[in-house]
Amino acid sequence: MTKAEILSKLNLEELIGTPFENMIDITKIKRGSSVYYERLKEFNTCYIIEGHIQHIVYTPDGGEFYRDLYEDEITGVNFCFSKKISQERFRLFDVDIVAKEDSKIAYLPLDKIMDLEFKGKSAVLKKLIMMGVEDHFKEFKYLLLKNVYSDEQFFIKHLEKCQTIDIGSTRIISEHLNINLRTLQRLLKNLQDQGIIERTGDKLSIKDPVKLGKYKEKFEK
Amino acid sequence: MTKAEILSKLNLEELIGTPFENMIDITKIKRGSSVYYERLKEFNTCYIIEGHIQHIVYTPDGGEFYRDLYEDEITGVNFCFSKKISQERFRLFDVDIVAKEDSKIAYLPLDKIMDLEFKGKSAVLKKLIMMGVEDHFKEFKYLLLKNVYSDEQFFIKHLEKCQTIDIGSTRIISEHLNINLRTLQRLLKNLQDQGIIERTGDKLSIKDPVKLGKYKEKFEK
Numbered sequence: 001m002t003k004a005e006i007l008s009k010l011n012l013e014e015l016i017g018t019p020f021e022n023m024i025d026i027t028k029i030k031r032g033s034s035v036y037y038e039r040l041k042e043f044n045t046c047y048i049i050e051g052h053i054q055h056i057v058y059t060p061d062g063g064e065f066y067r068d069l070y071e072d073e074i075t076g077v078n079f080c081f082s083k084k085i086s087q088e089r090f091r092l093f094d095v096d097i098v099a100k101e102d103s104k105i106a107y108l109p110l111d112k113i114m115d116l117e118f119k120g121k122s123a124v125l126k127k128l129i130m131m132g133v134e135d136h137f138k139e140f141k142y143l144l145l146k147n148v149y150s151d152e153q154f155f156i157k158h159l160e161k162c163q164t165i166d167i168g169s170t171r172i173i174s175e176h177l178n179i180n181l182r183t184l185q186r187l188l189k190n191l192q193d194q195g196i197i198e199r200t201g202d203k204l205s206i207k208d209p210v211k212l213g214k215y216k217e218k219f220e221k
Numbered sequence: 222m223t224k225a226e227i228l229s230k231l232n233l234e235e236l237i238g239t240p241f242e243n244m245i246d247i248t249k250i251k252r253g254s255s256v257y258y259e260r261l262k263e264f265n266t267c268y269i270i271e272g273h274i275q276h277i278v279y280t281p282d283g284g285e286f287y288r289d290l291y292e293d294e295i296t297g298v299n300f301c302f303s304k305k306i307s308q309e310r311f312r313l314f315d316v317d318i319v320a321k322e323d324s325k326i327a328y329l330p331l332d333k334i335m336d337l338e339f340k341g342k343s344a345v346l347k348k349l350i351m352m353g354v355e356d357h358f359k360e361f362k363y364l365l366l367k368n369v370y371s372d373e374q375f376f377i378k379h380l381e382k383c384q385t386i387d388i389g390s391t392r393i394i395s396e397h398l399n400i401n402l403r404t405l406q407r408l409l410k411n412l413q414d415q416g417i418i419e420r421t422g423d424k425l426s427i428k429d430p431v432k433l434g435k436y437k438e439k440f441e442k
Contacts, residue, residue, distance in 0.1 A: 137299070
């Protein structure tokens with residue numbers, strides 16, 4: 001995938017041929033490796049060309065929050081502009097990017113667009129507003145639902161949506177859903193003991209929808 | 222406060238004298254009253270001229286999430302643009318605005334700016350990007366900390382930050398911190414019984430910082 005193709009994928013064709021195109025940096029990252037923190041400070045926006053990466057957000061006292069990202073997703077749209085607001089954001093949250101599979105990513109310093117002059121800039125600024133809003137809604141929706149629902153409800157909703165979950169290890173699901181590992185293990189054991197879910201090889205699925213329906217009644221007000 | 226003064230407060234002077242100025246709608250809302258849902262769909266951005274209002278976000282199955290807003294704050298910056306992305310957002314979350322005190326608010330249809338032509342539009346679009354980012358960070362920070370910390374840690378952090386909490390009723394704190402009312406009452410009773418916090422009249426404060434320090438050790442990894 002060329003830089004022009006990435007811009008085209010992102011619906012930012014106006015930037016093809018501008019100095020911004022050369023600011024894009026395409027990199028391969030090996031499964032399990034992490035992006036240097038210093039590099040991340042410089043480039044906050046990251047488009048996943050292929051693979052699977054994970055954002056880890058750290059709070060000052062050791063809390064961790066995970067976000068999984070896959071092919072054709074872009075992350076950090078709001079983060080990259082935050083430099084212009086405040087230099088202090090890194091005091092609140094440290095961020096790391098880890099490749100969960102061999103991946104290819106493109107760093108896009110979207111914030112630089114604000115200071116460039118080129119034809120169609122106004123259209124691009126509009127699109128940046130929309131990209132920021134989309135990113136906001138993705139995170140807002142996820143975080144809000146995590147807040148409103150208990151870990152148990154959140155897991156069941158996820159299972160109902162996916163029907164089958166590939167389970168390499170419970171740790172992967174624990175990170176993906178931001179549920180404490182021991183809480184998740186207890187929950188899975190409980191649901192299996194009651195015959196509500198079952199594990200076949202590497203797959204986790206709903207065994208008895210009627211029992212699940214009954215189980216869910218306890219969440220109702 | 223005139224419409225021009227609001228635009229000036231928001232650092233959007235370029236819009237003074239444009240058709241947008243007339244699109245601003247200033248309204249008084251009485252304590253306890255709610256903004257009609259239909260009206261809210263039309264105007265998502267709301268600037269608090271004076272008073273205290275509360276956003277309530279409802280999930281499809283009855284979860285509630287609260288956000289308190291005070292004088293000189295603006296909310297809904299990202300929401301107002303979401304109409305341009307998708308008509309579906311209201312299926313996921315219903316929103317209500319309730320006045321917690323007699324308040325004066327200004328509705329600003331910021332999304333309309335995108336389609337207007339006026340001098341300095343590019344500068345205004347840049348500022349809209351920054352406003353959206355600020356709004357994103359406020360919500361992100363709050364929701365992320367709520368996710369990472371237990372209700373207990375979250376309450377203690379709040380108390381340490383404020384030192385003294387005005388407590389009309391525990392319900393108000395419960396909504397403000399998005400902690401289940403009964404969980405909060407149990408927590409307050411526990412902290413009072415242990416002599417860590419004390420209630421004097423309408424004020425809640427830290428009674429014994431040393432005991433609090435010891436209590437907090439259990440949160441450490």
